[in-house]
Every structure is written in C-alpha cells, then in structure tokens.
Amino acid sequence: MIQALLDYYRLPANLVGGISSTPGSASGVSGFFQFGAKNICYGRNRSGVAVDVRGSGQFDASKDVRRDGTTIQLPFEFTEVIENLRRERYRRNMNPGRTPFAANALVRRLYYLFREYLPISVRRQLQRAYFRGWKELPFPAWPVDFTVDILHQEFLRLLMEKSGTKKVPLIWFWPEGAPSCLIMTHDVETRSGRDFTSKLMELDASHGIKASYQVVPEERYKVPDEYVQHIRARGCEFNVHDLSHDGELYQKREIFLQRAKKINECVKKFGARGFRAGVMYRNLDWYDAYEFSYDMSVPNVAHLEPQRGGCCTVMPFFVGKILELPLTTTQDYSLFQILNDYSIDLWKKQLDLIRKKNGLMSFIAHPDYLVASKARGVYELLLGHLGQMVEREKIWMALPGEVDQWWRARNEMKLVQKGSHWEIEGPHCDRARIAYATLDGDRLVYMVENDS
Ligand SMILES: [Zn+2]
Structure with a gap:
C-alpha cells in the first residue's frame, strides 16, 4: 500500500509501521483530488x-x-x-472531447508522409497552431512538475508527524552523496545528424561531457558497425531510437508487438541497453513486451510534445522490470522551433528547479539541428553552463546506462540497524550514502551523511 514510499527512499520497512487505507468510494471511481495544498492526485479517494x-x-x-x-x-x-x-493514467480524464494531434491517425499519417516535403516555415506554422494554448494547460506544472516527488515528501512528513518520529534514515538518491544527477542524450534523426556525430562528441568532450546516442535502426539511414564502434570508442553510449521512426509504434497492439520484437532484436544485435521511442510516443502499459533495460521516452511535463501528459517526477522509476529515466528539460527542437527561443534561460530555470529537488537533469539535443550554427551557439552556451555547474556542485555527470545500473543496485540495497547506527547492505553499497529525513517546522529536510 505504501510500497512506493519505501522504494522511493529505500526506507527500512518496519519504520513506518501500521498504516491502513480504505480508498474505495462507493463507486470506486478514480478522479482528481489534492493532498495538502496544490498537490494534485489522481485515483480513488x-x-x-x-x-x-x-x-x-x-x-x-x-x-x-x-x-x-x-x-x-x-x-x-x-x-x-x-x-x-507516473504512468499518466490521469490523462484519461483530461480535456475530454479534444482529440490530440497524436491520436488523430489520419492527420498524423499525412503529416509524416509530407513532412519531408513541407517547407520549414509551413511545418513550423502547423506546429505552432497545434501547440497554441499550451501555457493554459493546468497540469502537469510548467516548466517542471514535481507532484510525485512532493507527494513522497509530504507523505513521509505526515507519517513522521503523526507517529512522533524525529529522524528517518534513507538511502541517498545518488552515489557518493552527489546532490543531483545529469545526463546528456542525442537522438540521431537523419543522415546529416549521423554524419555530425563525430563533431558533436568532440564538442561535448571539450566541456567534459559524455552523452548517449539514440540511433534509428531501420529505414532512415545506414548504421555501419564502424559508426557504433566509433561512438563507444569515445566513451559514449549507443542506444536504439524507435524502429523506423514513422510515428506509428503504438498505434495498433498487433503491429506494436511485431515491432517490439524487432526492437528487442536490434537492442541485442547492437549490445545496447537503452531505448527511446520516436517523438516521445509511449504506452507504458505495453512495456512488458520490451526486453531492454531502460527507457527514456517519458517527459516530465509534455506540453510541447505531440503526446501530452507527463510523469510528474524528476526521479527514475520502474515500469515493471524496465527502468524509466524521464526527460526533465525541454528538447532543443521545442525550444528553437516551437518557442522560437534561442537562449538558455528556460534550461537554466529548469536546472535550478530540479537541483533544488535533488533530481535527475536530463537533456535531448539533436545533432541534426546542431549542424546549424545559430542552434549550435546556444547549445555551446548550455555546455559551458553545465560544465561549470557539475564542477562547482559535485553533481554526478553520468551516462544513462550508469544511472540505470546505479538505480537498480540501489533498489536492491537495504538499511540494516547495527546497534545504535544504520548500515547499507547490498550490491555496490560502498557507493551509497545514508541520509536522514528530519522535520524542520513543517518542512521535511534531508541531511546526507558524508565520508568524513
Ligand atoms: Zn527522434
């Protein structure tokens, strides 16, 4: 019943003791309610x-x-x-009667068929028309939504208050007590993006950044073995991006299952462990057909994506056996093409908010768009900002695969009481740190125990 809370913090199970719930209203209907001021919940109450x-x-x-x-x-x-x-089930009750772009099969198919032939200005106008009014969307919160994270905090705080507990031990979110985590990812959309990979790796490296590359395995361009090896030789990561990237992956269950099988084969063939669907399309209820280790297709808040919604968290989470690493910042494409914003102000704002919640900062930038010098200039500003931030604050700069391994190890760890103190047991527990949640007035604060 409160397994999510235990897993999020890796709390000792006996610590929060007797809790019961009787959620079913007479009809058992799910809907929206709040838990404390402004913390939106969806479910039975x-x-x-x-x-x-x-x-x-x-x-x-x-x-x-x-x-x-x-x-x-x-x-x-x-x-x-x-x-x-996390699984965006609240979407069922949002904007009834409004057909989203992504759900209208004919519009989507036409758009995909002709996209390559439409002048950029027309494409942009179509997209801007579709995205008009996104600022009025009431939920999730823009530019980053923390509902899931705040609910955990508020719930733990309330349990501590009601049970008179002053201090609760937990396993800190990131290895070596790092305050937060950063990953950079690049989706390779076209041949020109593929051919720019080498330069982009150099550019990232000059700011101390290693990224993962998501590559489309079918139809769009060739993926020679040397290309895969080249990415890995530079210490970067190779992942699979959709199958043919036609926007149809989740349209029909039967076709999806065939494609999922092929995706699993591609993942094996390339020795990859991560995946991202084209256009951030997703259906988390179908993820049990996948055999890769982690997914990166779920935005935190998807106001600027064709498929709206968002997982409302800045922490990784499990969808069955697959680990989800959510996208927590705005894509370069949305920033430049939809918002027409060639500054890093929005990114800086998102980074500040996520760091305050000790979360995962994750980026998608496309080599295809960074070929253009105007966009690349902005991206270089971002790299400079990230490089300084990582150094100054000892943030864990990692490849997505490393985050996947860490989060899985942490999920196996246990807090064990040894006399008057706590110890962490489990795989790679030497990298883990104990933290304590304490109450400061009506706020919950974390204190990480450091090496000294
Ligand atoms: Zn893509």
Missing part, C-alpha cells in the same frame, strides 16, 4: 474526487488522515496514486 483537475481543490485528502492507536488511516492508496501519475 474515500473523501471524494473531481472529474476535472481544476476541481481537485475541493477534496483535500490530507484532512482525512486519521490516527487510530498505532495505525494511521488514509482515505486513498498511496502507491495507486503515484502509479497513476
């Missing part, structure tokens, strides 16, 4: 739900948390609500 996100403020579940002896009673299932947000 005994104290009531709204059909629309804008009505969620009428139902604050935190007011219905009761203490009965040693048991804390909740009006909803914490793990259910968290999963509904």
Whole structure:
C-alpha cells in the first residue's frame, strides 16, 4: 500500500509501521483530488474526487488522515496514486472531447508522409497552431512538475508527524552523496545528424561531457558497425531510437508487438541497453513486451510534445522490470522551433528547479539541428553552463546506462540497524550514502551523511 514510499527512499520497512487505507468510494471511481495544498492526485479517494483537475481543490485528502492507536488511516492508496501519475493514467480524464494531434491517425499519417516535403516555415506554422494554448494547460506544472516527488515528501512528513518520529534514515538518491544527477542524450534523426556525430562528441568532450546516442535502426539511414564502434570508442553510449521512426509504434497492439520484437532484436544485435521511442510516443502499459533495460521516452511535463501528459517526477522509476529515466528539460527542437527561443534561460530555470529537488537533469539535443550554427551557439552556451555547474556542485555527470545500473543496485540495497547506527547492505553499497529525513517546522529536510 505504501510500497512506493519505501522504494522511493529505500526506507527500512518496519519504520513506518501500521498504516491502513480504505480508498474505495462507493463507486470506486478514480478522479482528481489534492493532498495538502496544490498537490494534485489522481485515483480513488474515500473523501471524494473531481472529474476535472481544476476541481481537485475541493477534496483535500490530507484532512482525512486519521490516527487510530498505532495505525494511521488514509482515505486513498498511496502507491495507486503515484502509479497513476507516473504512468499518466490521469490523462484519461483530461480535456475530454479534444482529440490530440497524436491520436488523430489520419492527420498524423499525412503529416509524416509530407513532412519531408513541407517547407520549414509551413511545418513550423502547423506546429505552432497545434501547440497554441499550451501555457493554459493546468497540469502537469510548467516548466517542471514535481507532484510525485512532493507527494513522497509530504507523505513521509505526515507519517513522521503523526507517529512522533524525529529522524528517518534513507538511502541517498545518488552515489557518493552527489546532490543531483545529469545526463546528456542525442537522438540521431537523419543522415546529416549521423554524419555530425563525430563533431558533436568532440564538442561535448571539450566541456567534459559524455552523452548517449539514440540511433534509428531501420529505414532512415545506414548504421555501419564502424559508426557504433566509433561512438563507444569515445566513451559514449549507443542506444536504439524507435524502429523506423514513422510515428506509428503504438498505434495498433498487433503491429506494436511485431515491432517490439524487432526492437528487442536490434537492442541485442547492437549490445545496447537503452531505448527511446520516436517523438516521445509511449504506452507504458505495453512495456512488458520490451526486453531492454531502460527507457527514456517519458517527459516530465509534455506540453510541447505531440503526446501530452507527463510523469510528474524528476526521479527514475520502474515500469515493471524496465527502468524509466524521464526527460526533465525541454528538447532543443521545442525550444528553437516551437518557442522560437534561442537562449538558455528556460534550461537554466529548469536546472535550478530540479537541483533544488535533488533530481535527475536530463537533456535531448539533436545533432541534426546542431549542424546549424545559430542552434549550435546556444547549445555551446548550455555546455559551458553545465560544465561549470557539475564542477562547482559535485553533481554526478553520468551516462544513462550508469544511472540505470546505479538505480537498480540501489533498489536492491537495504538499511540494516547495527546497534545504535544504520548500515547499507547490498550490491555496490560502498557507493551509497545514508541520509536522514528530519522535520524542520513543517518542512521535511534531508541531511546526507558524508565520508568524513
Ligand atoms: Zn527522434
């Protein structure tokens, strides 16, 4: 029932003791409610739900948390609500009656058929028309949504308050006690992007950055063995990007299953471990057909993506056996082409917000667009900013595959009490650090135990 909380912090299981919940309203209907001010939840709630996100403020579940002896009673299932947000199940109730671009098969097919032949100015106009009004979308929050992360914090805080616990040990999010984590990824869309890979690796390296390259295995361009080896020889990572990148991956279950099989074969053939779908399309309920280790197709807030929604977290999370590394910043394409913004202001703002929550900062930049000097100039500014930030704050700059390995190891670790202190046991536990959550007034704060 609160497994999500235990997993998020890797808490000792006995620490939060007796908790019960009776979420089902008479009809068992899912809807929107809040947990404390402005923390939007989606799921079943005994104290009531709204059909629309804008009505969620009428139902604050935190007011219905009761203490009965040693048991804390909740009006909803914490793990259910968290999963509904991460897996974007709340989307079912958003904007009913409005067909999104991505769901309209004919429009999408036409767009994909003719995209290559449309002048850029027309393409841009079509896209801007589609994205008009994105700023008014009430949920998830722009430019980064932390609902899932704040819900964990608020829930732990409430449990500590109700049970009179002052200090709770947890396994810190990142290795060696790093305050946050950064990954750079590049999706290779066309042959010109492929041919620019070498230069981009040099550019990244000059700022101390190593990236992962997601490469389309079928139809778009050739992927010679030397190309794969070249990426790896430079210490970068090679991943699979969609199959043919035609925007149809999740359209029909049957076709999807055939394609998933081919994707699994490509992943094996290239010895890769990561995947990203074309255009950030996704259907997390179908991920059990995949055999790669981690996915990077879920945006934190997807207002500027053809498939709207967002997983509302800046932390990795498991979808069955697959680890999801969410995209937590705006893509270069959206920034330049949709927002017409050639500065790094939005990126800096997102980075500041994510660092405050100790989260994963993840980027997608496309070699295809960085060929143009105007876009590349902005990207170089970003690289400079990232390089300084990593150095100054001892941020963990990692390849996505390293984050995947770390998060899996952390997920196997356990906090064990040895007399009056705690120890971490499990694979690679020497890299892990204990942190403590404490209450500072009505705030939850973390203190990481360092080596000294
Ligand atoms: Zn792509």
